Amino acid sequence: MNRQVKQVLGLSAFAAGCMALGMGLSHGWQAQAQEEKPVMVEAKGMDRLPPIADVAEKLNPTVVAITNTSFVKNQRFQHPQIGGDDFFDFFFGPGGPQQRRTPRGGNDGEQRAVSGGSGVIISPQGEILTNYHVIASMGEGDNALEVKTSDGRSFKAAVLGKDKELDIALIKIDAAHLPFAKLGESDSLRIGEWVVAIGNPFGLEHTVTQGIISAKGRKLDTGVSSFLQTDAAINRGNSGGPLLNLKGEVVGINTAINPAGQNIGFAVPISQVNRILKDLRSGKPVSRGYLGVGPTDLDQAYQDALGVREGVVVSTVEKGQAADKAGVLRLDVITAVDGQPVRSQDELVSVISSRRAGETVKLSVWRDGKTLTFTVTLGDRKALDAQRRRDSGEEPEDEGSPKPQGDVKGVNLEKTYGFTVEPMDLKHRLKGVVVTSVDPRSPAAERGMAPGMVITEVGRQAVNNLTEFNAQVKKAGGKTLLLFIQSPNGSQKVTLAIPPR
Structure with missing residues (x-):
């Protein structure tokens, strides 16, 4: 009996040991399994969409459209009386009145060039951040900047400061109590964070796109800037517009795209802009x-x-x-x-x-x-x-000083209205005078006048030659000229109102 009891007790002890060992191994396996859990993210706010609409609605009034008119060199105008109506296409477009093109010509061989971009208002007094390349002159002379706000008002803008290396400029319009955006902080941005871009791509004003921060510290060239990369759609015309976080703070200035890809855009981090803002406001060259x-x-x-x-x-x-x-x-x-x-x-x-x-x-x-x-x-x-x-023998670049332009020869007509004329060739079937030059900075150029046009009437009075034309100009007394203009073969006609300078 004692022997049987000992055997039972021994078997019980063995079983208990096995159970303990099993429990220990199970605990070890369980601990190991817990240590090797896959990486997971605790989902928060999955029932809510990011407030893109709120950012767009509130920040849209702080975004402006910028038009930059400058003057570039072109080939000297050749008299157009031989040939067809190509010169007239600037106004009507090929085959009819479809689009207005940039006027050509001018005695100094200049051409008016117009480009556009975006900007963001950063103070109620009208300070606007944009890209340097949006406000830079495309030619060798001066340029004019016009800013259009979200309420449809237009203002002339002056450049306060610019930094070509960072591709940033600060301009100002003469206005007060404007809605303005807050400059945020870009250093702490996280990859994958939601962002919103607002701008004027291809002239489509106040276009809103959304995406994420795709990468930080992107280097595009040998310059000093490292860019934010985003997949928010950015196109030509977005340049200078803001990249915003979901608080509506400016975290970047949209500046470039990779045309070989899709949704690969870049923005200058606002933290880099903040470091030079004092220099930009002072108008002094940025110290780096x-x-x-x-x-x-x-x-x-x-x-x-x-x-x-x-x-x-x-x-x-x-x-x-x-x-x-x-x-x-x-x-x-x-x-x-x-x-x-x-x-x-x-x-x-x-x-x-x-x-x-x-x-x-x-x-x-x-x-x-x-x-x-x-x-x-x-x-x-x-x-x-x-x-x-x-x-190396090069002249140092002076971004702020326009190079002198050649004098435009002409008579009082050019000084008052910005264009010159000559008599028509006898072989030409039209009567009147032909426009020989247009100052691209003049009201005449703004209204669409170009070399080669034939003026046949001033007001309702026909002018058959230069003498009659001069008499009507004198009679106008320096007021707006109403000119009836035709193409050399008479197939296209238009009336232009040319105000004095």
Whole structure:
């Protein structure tokens, strides 16, 4: 009996041990399974759509359309009396009155060129942020900017400041109490965050598109800007318009697209704009710091050779520039600027160019197994670029000074109305005078007059020759001329009202 009891107790103990072991293994398996859960995101607000409509409704009044009229050189006008009606197509379009084209001609060989873009109002007094390339002159002379607000009003605009490297400009209109957008902060934007773009693509005013932040820190060229990438639809005419977060804050200025792809747009981060806003408002050239090194990314080969895993290799040091004066050497590895780690050459360029010339920064540098600290007084990137152009025999670029234009020869007609005429050739079947030049800055050009047009009446009075035409112009006394104009073969006709300058 005792033996049987011992056997039962022994079997019970064995079973209990197996159960304990099983429970322990089960707990281990369970713990292991918990540690290897797939990555998941807790879904919040899935029953609500992002407030795109609210952003569009409230921020639309802060977005403006910008028209830039400038003057470009073209070939000198040839007398049009031989040939067909091509010169007349600017007004009617090929085969009829379909579209208005840019007038041509002018004694100085200029052509009026009109382009458009967008902007965002950032103060109630009419300060507007846009792209540099929206307001830049397309020719060698001056240009005129016109701003149209969401309520249909039009204003002439003046340029306060511009930065070609960042492709940003600040302009101003003479207005008050305007709706304006708040400048946000772009450094903390997350990939995948919702954004809204508003602008005037292809002249379609106040077009709203939505998307996400596709990437940050995109480098498009050798400039100083690293761009936000978005899949919100951006097209020609969106340039200068705002990229907004769902709070309605401006996080970027839309500036470029990749025409080879779809929904690949880029915006200048607003944090970079904020750093130069003071300079833009002052009208002074933007001050941008310069280190004077040629940076190279720290790839695996450099890591193995230099014994450091993170930073930017100094490939070259420019003699006499900021880094050289501070003692930085070739093959140093810059690991941080003012305690902020830098992991790529783009990051280093972005950090340094965001500081002003004359500021001091502390560089953390890895050299021969040790970390060193250098205090560097930054140079001026713009001054250095100008010096390089002078050294190479080029003239430094002066963005603010228009080059002088040639005098437009003519008589009182040109001075008063902006065009000149000559008698018609005897072989021509029409009577009247032919327009020989049009100043592209004149009211005549604005109304659509172009060289080659034939003027046959002033008001309702027929003019058969230059003498009769001059008599009617004199009779007008400097007031608006009502001119009946035809193409050389008489097939197309139009009346133009040409006011004095």
